[in-house]
Amino acid sequence: MIKSPSKRRQLSDRNIILLFILPTMIILVLMNIYPLFYSLYLSFTDYSVISSVAPKWVGFQNYQTILSDTRFWKHFAITGQYTIITVALQMLIGFGLALLIKEKFWGSGIITTLILVPMMLSPVVVGLFWRLMYHPSYGIVNYLIGFRNINTAPEWLGSPTLALWAIIIVDVWMWSPFVMLLSLAGLSAIPDYLYEAAAIDRAGSWFIFRRITLPQVMPLLLIAVLFRTIEALKQFDLVMGITGGGPGDATETVSVRLYREAFQGQFDTGLSSALAYIVLIVIIAISNLYIRQLNKVREG
Amino acid sequence: MATIELKQVEKRFGEAYAVKPMDMTINNGDFVVLLGPSGCGKTTTLRMISGLESVSSGIINFNDKDVTWLHPSERDIAFVFQFFALYSHMTCRENIAFPLRASGEEGAEIDRKVKRVAEMLRIEHLLKSRPGGLSGGDQQRVALARALVRKPAAFLMDEPLGALDAEFRETMRAEIKRLHLEQNATTVYVTHDQIEAMAMGDKIVVMSAAEIQQAGTPLEVYYDPANLFVARFIGSPGMNLVEGSYSEGKIKLGDANIYCVPQDWRASLDTTIGTGEVVVGFRPEAVQFSAQGQLGSSVYANDLHGSYSMLHLELIKDNIVNARADRRDRHQMGDSIKFDIDPEQVRFFDPKTEKALQKVAL
CATH class of the missing domain: 1.10.3720.10 (MetI-like)
Structure with a gap:
């Protein structure tokens, strides 16, 4: 009887694809996407990196300040x-x-x-x-x-x-x-x-x-x-x-x-x-x- | 309209000749086909006439005016390229109008001329589209329209049908021929397709190895080839050429066959060959089968070509000749078959000079 390949432990094509793509995706999310959205969030706060105060939501105030100055x-x-x-x-x-x-x-x-x-x-x-x-x-x-x-x-x-x-x-x-x-x-x-x-x-x-x-x-x-x-x-x-x-x-x-x-x-x-x-x-x-x-x- | 004259025109690349010194006269209104295998210099000749390629030496005259060193734009010619050379960023209308715009014609006049030429080539529905999306046949129609829209002194065409499907090619061949008859403009047409050349040309110039082999009407180059190259190249299949030894009115072909030379050819063979080797040439349709035929052969293969069959006959061992036969005749492979050659259609060549012998008037 021929052993069916699925019985053997091996990576499927799908898993191989994931293996190649995942590292890139993880880096992209960590280095680009997360900062992108986090900074979007920060732009609506009065946060300063050197203060120990948590970001406080201020709405469009920052945008207003900039565009009216x-x-x-x-x-x-x-x-x-x-x-x-x-x-x-x-x-x-x-x-x-x-x-x-x-x-x-x-x-x-x-x-x-x-x-x-x-x-x-x-x-x-x-x-x-x-x-x-x-x-x-x-x-x-x-x-x-x-x-x-x-x-x-x-x-x-x-x-x-x-x-x-x-x-x-x-x-x-x-x-x-x-x-x-x-x-x-x-x-x-x-x-x-x-x-x-x-x-x-x-x-x-x-x-x-x-x-x-x-x-x-x-x-x-x-x-x-x-x-x-x-x-x-x-x-x-x-x-x-x-x-x-x-x-x-x-x-x-x-x-x-x-x-x-x-x-x-x-x-x-x-x-x-x-x-x-x-x-x-x-x-x-x-x-x-x-x-x-x-x-x-x-x-x- | 123009008469084009080439005097000792040649093209060299270093030591190598692309075109050996050649003389050629293309009369006003003629449709001349430059025919030859690839690399024989026919396209170079055409490009020298157009001015796209400079000559190494020699003189080109248009209507007795020396144009040898004139820029293509000063020669009043139209050129149709093998791969169309359409301006890909313009619509077909703009492509056709380009030569008129370049010489500063008026808008209304341009519209009128583009419309007329588009009607003539039946491409009005394509005018708004860009050439990139069109079929090869349509692109070549647009290219022809661009050439025709201005009334140039001469049309130069470089294998304009070479890039098209076989089916389109026949249609376009007829169209170009009809356009030529309507316009009656001097046309020089380059092709490697001898059927195209026969069908279209008033005159065929057969080229090979950078020089002219023969210039003549289609019938002349077909029935009276000037040398062995032309005999082989023209016709499909080409002329049958069988070498034998001549002596006193008879040619010995192989071991078994003796061919009696027609009476009107004897004087010519006696004077030029005397006794020695000669090549007998005849077209497949010159073969006349008969039980009393003087040449014996055996059937090697039999191809049905629709309305007729082409027999491959082994006349001498390992020397196959083609013969046209009625499609209803049945021939088995290996059958022996006897035939004569139509004395009107037999030709003789000197194997040393490769040139055709001429009949001597009696």
Whole structure:
């Protein structure tokens, strides 16, 4: 008689599946899902991690405090301004570089690698280095752009208007290569025969760029915009490295303010949780808009 | 409308020839088919005519104007690609309108022309959809519409039916032929399918090994192949080619068979071959069965092709020839069978030069 396999002690396929999935699920729940919901709960309380008092339910009070405080609105305005300018510049420069690098020329491989270097550095290191380079007395930036006199040279990190631009320049320097990389992937995926067909159809180069190149890379450009927007809205490490939010609060992005609320002064965990939720909702809303646009581009 | 002329046009990649120096004239309104096995240089030739590929040397003239170094967009041509090359991000309407938009035509005029060409190809119902979701046949119709919407001087087609199902191919073949007759535009058509070439071409240019083997009407390349390659390549199956030794009006085929050369061919064989090896060529339909036939063979296999059967006959040991027979005739394998070759349809080739012998006028 043949022994039926079920008689033997062995793992069923179902159990094997569970064995593989469970560790991930447990980690996900412990590290992501539980904190997500716990912080949601905390955002409705007046809890502080350094006090020994249990969280007390205060309803929407934290949200009200944030949304009615003009200082918080200023952080949102700074973050928004920063996001729009950096993403726009990165898209222009990144896509422009991709169009140049796409043509193979002598040394184009090594140039591509060099352009990608800033992206591979740690943001905090980048921030600290640039702070040195922006320094009014011994920084190299002013020297390079022609201001040799310390008394008349712009104080990049001391002036409220220039400080934001200083961070924008660093962010653009650091992340345009990322846009370039995605654009290059998009450009090289356009089949040659489309350009051949367009040449036969007597299209000029600007017409080809507008009607073929741009629409064909558009999905990848939108993905680049999406990634860079999310990152810009969360901008924290570069700001901390370069200005620390200053001068005053001129470059204090929402994330920097969030950090201050959560881990400095009062350690106001409840309020900072509420702020974190507001940022999350904004990011999800904007991402959804982009993704909808992306799907529209793909389906037509 | 254009007359296209190639003068000593060649394409080299390093030392290797993709196309050996060739001369070719395509007359205004002709439908010329470039036919050959893959890798013979036919597509390269077409791409050189279009300007998508540069020539290594030689001159290309359109209507006596030198276009050798002109960009494809300056040659006033339409090109139909094997894999359609439609703009995937545009609707079919935008695809067809593209060449008109590119040359800056007016909106109303574009609409009118797109409508007319869509009617002609019966694709009006597809105009709003994107090419990605369409069948191969429909995509190629859209590609044809894009080529036809502008009135170009010449149509260049690179195996336009190669990517389609057999069924669609026949329909589209007829459509392209009909379009050509309506438009009467100079057309150069590349294919590896000799049936397609026979059915469509006013003139067939048979290519192999980077050079032209023969250029002529479909009937010429079929009945009077210029060399052994063309004889084998054209027809399915190709021409039967049997090598034998010639001497004084008789060809000895194998051990058992003697073939008497028709009287009008004798002078030609006597002068070119004298005494020696010669290749006898005949099409399967040139075989005439008769009990008194001078050639004896045995049946190797018998394929029924519907309206007729194709007999495989062992004429010489290990040398099978094909013969077309009535489908009602019964032949057992191994039967011996006698036949003659229609003296009108027999051809001779010199095995050394591989070239066909020409009849000498008496």
